[in-house]
Amino acid sequence: MAPTFLLVGLPGLEAAPSWWTIPLITVYLLSALGNGTILCIIALEPTLHRPMYFFLFLLSVSDVGLATVLMPTLLGLAFADVHAVPASACLLQMFFVHVFSVMESSVLLAMAFDRAMAICRPLHYPALLTNGVISKIGMAIVFRCLSLHLPLPFLLAHMPYCRPPVLTHSYCLHPDMARLACPEAWGAVYSLVVVLSAMALDPLLIFFSYGLIGRVLQGVGSTEDRWKAGQTCAAHLSAVLLFYTPMILLALIDRFKLPLPQPAHTLLSYVHFLLPPLINPILYSVKMKEIREKILKRVLPTKVGCSQ
Template sequence: METPNNSCFQFSSFLLVGIPGLEHLHIWISIPFFTIYLSAVIGNYTIVHIIVMETSLHQPMYIFFILLGFVDLILTNTTMPKLLSIFWFQYNEIGFCTCLLQMFFVHASSTIESGIFLAMAYDRYVAICNPLRYSATMTTSVIIRSGMFAVLRGLIYILPLPLLLRRFHLYTSNVILHSYCEHMAVVRLACADGSFNDHLGMAIGFMVLVMDSVLIVTSYILILQALLRLSAEARLKAFGTCISHVCAILCFYTPILSSSLVHRFGTNVPHHTHILLANVYLLVPPLLNPLVYGIRTKQIRERVRTFFS
């Protein structure tokens, strides 16, 4: 139950609204959400299963695909089941500790995925700019260490956010105007000063999204310069190895940057639009990643065709 803003109370659970302002459309909204969620789970599980079971695909490049698949499965399965229970059964309640756990997995998964894309950009840079040294540089151990670094960085960056929220014991309301436990949506309900949490969240966002984006763009500028020095046939072949990665990067960064900009500067944007954008970056990358890499990678495409036939 919502309480007056000038009162502070201690709550053992929160209430997630879903899509504020569109409660009457929750049933209809749940149809595309459930379809995308189911497709994302099936697609990522299929990619991971095929790569793990097919020994011919046990190569350094495919380790990144496995990591992406696992991260996308964690991201969707920690948010969509709860959201669908809100849409279908109006089960809005979520425990305080469960809320913090969901918050951690959502933000950590996005941070880890950004690190994986950065590592994949470096992999493409070495493959095209230094092809003769690729096998010696991008060994399986190097790929595994790169993936572990992306995972550890995500965990270390995001772990302070829910831990700092535990110091808040009193809240003006337990109603979260969001579809999942987003960090700032919870901070704004606290009676204590949450400016440090806000600044920390902005700093983490800058270190992850902005710096990773700059490094990825830099790597592709160098790749483009290397492509211009190749023959037309070699250029086309090299470009084909990069296009799937570029598409996946755009599918990941475009919705998350749009959501962040609307959240920070879109004062006139309806609140339900912001919430829908926040859900887009939870659904679209997990859906499109297996499609992009499955369609663009010949070896995976052939194994998928054999698997389903």
Template sequence: MSDSNTTDFTNPSTFILLGIPGLETVHVWISIPFCTMYTIAILGNFTILFIVKTEPSLHGPMYYFLCMMAVSDLVLSTSILPKMLSIFWFNSREINFSACLTQMYFIYCFLVMDSGILMAMAFDRYVAICHPLRHSTILTNPVVAKIGLAMVLRGGMLILPYPFLARRWPYCRTNIIAHSYCEHMAVVKLACADTRISSYYGLIVGFMVTGLDLFFIAVSYIQILRAIFSLPTKDAQLKTFETCGSHLCAILASYIPVLFSSIMHRYGHYVPLDFHILMANANLLVPAVLNPIIYGVRTKQIRDRLLGLLSHKWT
């Protein structure tokens, strides 16, 4: 490694991503499941987009929000995997300073967007179950578009200080990042300045996004459950609750990895670094892989359309 990695510099021209420190000898083997997950995520989310686009009966709020999530998951996974695989396969560890901050921005921006879209989908389910006769008048296409735009702007504006602050810090220790992507705090910790503002802001964003979004999702489902339990028969209750099944599974697929990651950060000194980084990568990819599978399997309209396409192809 060159001396520039440990000598003084204000703005490094490049960072060095180590991939998964301690597991360099098995990087190629580790790449296999990650490459498989990425392939599934790409194929699954593009399939969702294609089915919704080509099936007029799916042109409704829930499926528009699903398409927004598919696009968000595609961008998020593509922000991480190509560079990670280049590290694993070609030992291409260098990443330009600006490219690193750009990657950081896209990762966290689209994580925030994913959370917001789940909240919007909860609102859609609330209106559909609690106010079914007004669903089409409340969630019109312009309203859905405005909600989508609000989620994009929220993610873009909340995360903008991440790279802005990171660019301001002087880096005089090292430019080696013990990670496979430009994780926010992994980059900030390299700065030789008081970076508490970045740490505090990250906590505030985490509370504003995960905390508030989960709160509004919980409020929506409390109202939904009240409406369901007021239905006259068990069969009607079960059938109505099943319309929320895919969304609930998507919530679990998105927030359980976030909770697991938070616990890992809290008790990180008990967890080996290589396992911590492996889980951090998997946590970002799991929702992108599972969401199209969940909606493809559990949503009858999407499942029927997909089976129709496959049967037409093979006949």
């Protein structure tokens, strides 16, 4: 087992690691504030205790969790130019990064399923998505995240490493660590299983759900009804594109060995992990009228947070 792993910073900023801490910390604080506000509003407002907002609650949990688990190594590089990370810390970060990533993907799929049921089967929707069903979906999401990634730290911890322990990102990721192990074939197979069972299957099912929604909306007679239904889905579809587009681009670049400069590759990975937690609260606050009204009701009159 490698005693330490070496992380890379943002290429081009090695000589001046201090100034880019400002946007990094700003992005994180705004992400925590936005997602924390969503969590507070949904928890404290009884009228929002419905399936759609339960899934939005889980999405905010995964967003703030993902942003938080990336911060230790990012801030270590930014503040102190610390590249060496103990294997135990690297494995722990890798585990939570992938757990929260799969959790976000699973929640986005559940939200697409919820919207499809609400629009395609409106009369049966309350009977189908009961509190008991929603609880089971939430437990299934947790079980899926843990079952896919719980073996990873133990497998990687007991693998011999015959390559220099230099990772290509500013945080620890499973494919990055698995390629250093010898032999690496098992790592490639396990990565393929995880990708196909989550990150490849989920977007296909999501866009299939939206295909069903689009077909139903074509048959809606009123333009106003189509507009309302479209607005309901707009925030979620934007979140889906925001999460999956950088991930798919990174996968294509790695798979086909496209000649992308390393700074662009690293920046794209930052976008994939850090932009959704920052943008999702804004999307849902703007696009979802109930969330927006509850936030304004609690924040503007008293100038205090959601504890009032």
